[in-house]
């Protein structure tokens with residue numbers, strides 16, 4: 260096979276390096292210190308997260324990636340305050356967080372729009388919880404709905420929308436509260452490839468234009484590289500930080516960069532981290548027990 | 564349309580077929596009833612005497628068992644007396660459809676036998692009131708308690724074990740007690756319907772509340788909703804459609820307690836009408852009255868279903884009846 264000569268993912272152009280220096284001078288928005296989570300299951304305690312520490316700066320876009328079951332959802336749920344940590348602390352703007360709050364918006368993988376509310380009322384929900392008057396909330400909600408391009412559907416109910424549209428409303432609903440950070444747990448996981456690409460472009464555009472820090476979970480390597488300033492790679496059993504990668508692909512991003520050397524170099528590195536070369540699957544005895552189940556004199560002898 | 568389509572698992576029938584099938588669900592039992600009533604050789608264990616002939620104790624229009632009639636016929640033939648004639652008939656407790664249909668109309672137009680007695684529609688109205696109050700009072704306490712039990716573990720632990728125990732006690736068993744406490748008129752009947760409905764209601768609604776998708780609650784929390792807001796802005800609207808369906812089913816149960824309830828103290832309402840008519844052996848009226856209950860129940864339910872579709876526009880069309 261033809262071997263591609265790729266630069267190291269650690270090599271950054273001056274422009275990119277400059278940007279990261281400036282990024283790290285921004286105030287720290289989210290600080291996670293020695294975070295651990297142990298679940299008590301029927302088979303004894305399960306360590307889902309162990310000693311997770313990292314920092315996120317203002318208006319940074321961080322992606323979290325890692326093998327299935329490494330505790331990505333657990334991490335984001337702790338950050339959102341939906342789950343208490345077993346150890347460690349989460350600081351937002353230097354203050355410890357306890358329980359869920361409107362300063363941390365969340366977009367879930369499943370569709371969590373309130374089915375009994377129209378799109379507009381869904382987006383108004385957080386504003387009303389914050390004590391905004393009905394008129395003000397309505398006006399503000401319409402602006403956010405406009406931002407995600409769904410003005411025409413303001414009066415529709417969630418069941419009348421497509422999956423991509425639902426997630427756009429969910430984003431608008433979370434953003435309407437003007438949270439400090441937007442937490443997203445595989446928000447585009449259930450969407451088809453095209454819708455997904457479109458949603459990624461929307462999200463980048465939104466991120467570029469408003470004051471928001473984003474922590475985005477995904478298991479799609481391309482998605483992580485395309486979206487993120489930095490990628491937090493987790494390892495499983497127990498969930499620990501493997502590496503915090505600075506994506507060397509220059510900003511602003513465009514789909515044209517998917518085949519750039521920096522992009523591919525980063526992807527190669529992620530592949531190495533997430534699917535280590537010595538196939539770990541075999542160690543777990545996790546392979547198919549295959550035997551030939553095609554009749555001997557079948558017309559189609561072999562698929563090759 | 565092939566029959567395969569009729570038995571496709573969890574696939575909706577086409578609208579036309581659906582309507583026709585629903586219609587058949589009423590036509591089929593009616594057909595069976597008509598066959599038994601109008602085809603002389605199906606069942607018909609009695610003989611209605613047309614001409615007594617030489618049998619001394621036979622009278623015109625008398626119903627006798629077929630064996631008895633055949634025996635008397637044989638004896639009369641042997642003794643060369645005038646032969647009795649008759650036609651196959653069903654027992655008096657199974658009137659034919661047309662008789663019930665006539666009774667249906669007649670029941671509303673015939674004056675009561677005694678001056679103090681009630682017309683059928685008055686009896687029915689009495690029953691409806693008893694049901695209404697029983698169900699209303701039960702819901703007044705049962706719905707909030709159910710929702711609270713489904714939302715807060717504390718409330719659930721505090722009430723549900725006892726409710727679970729109480730629901731096994733048959734409501735009619737409290738009849739005598741209810742009369743002793745509440746007198747003989749409407750109050751004990753309402754109490755029986757209350758007892759029969761309330762405990763089931765709490766458990767059913769608590770369960771429905773627990774089935775609310777927890778991620779909706781989590782989403783609301785990340786949007787800043789707390790305690791009371793969570794209950795009133797998420798839990799209640801989130802379950803209200805299912806709650807409404809539960810209430811329709813529970814109302815059906817309340818109806819089934821009606822007959823027992825109305826027998827307590829002074830018998831009243833539609834039950835009084837039914838027992839009275841059965842005493843006079845007007846079984847066509849009895850059937851008419853029973854059907855009246857069915858029709859009333861079904862109409863209420865259809866009405867509520869229709870109303871439900873209007874109040875809950877976010878439900879997918881035709882997702883529920």
Ligand SMILES: Nc1ncnc2c1ncn2[C@@H]1O[C@H](COP(=O)(O)OP(=O)(O)OP(=O)(O)O)[C@@H](O)[C@H]1O
Nearest residue numbers: 298299300305307326327328329330331332333334
């Ligand atoms: N409520 C719970 N009780 C017990 N164990 C749990 C619970 N929630 C998560 N876990 C365990 O913690 C580990 C991490 O789960 P988590 O859902 O965070 O993984 P994930 O990285 O989000 O996986 P995926 O990529 O499949 O979404 C898993 O081993 C899971 O079995």
Ligand SMILES: [Mg+2]
Nearest residue numbers: 331332333444
């Ligand atoms: Mg997950």
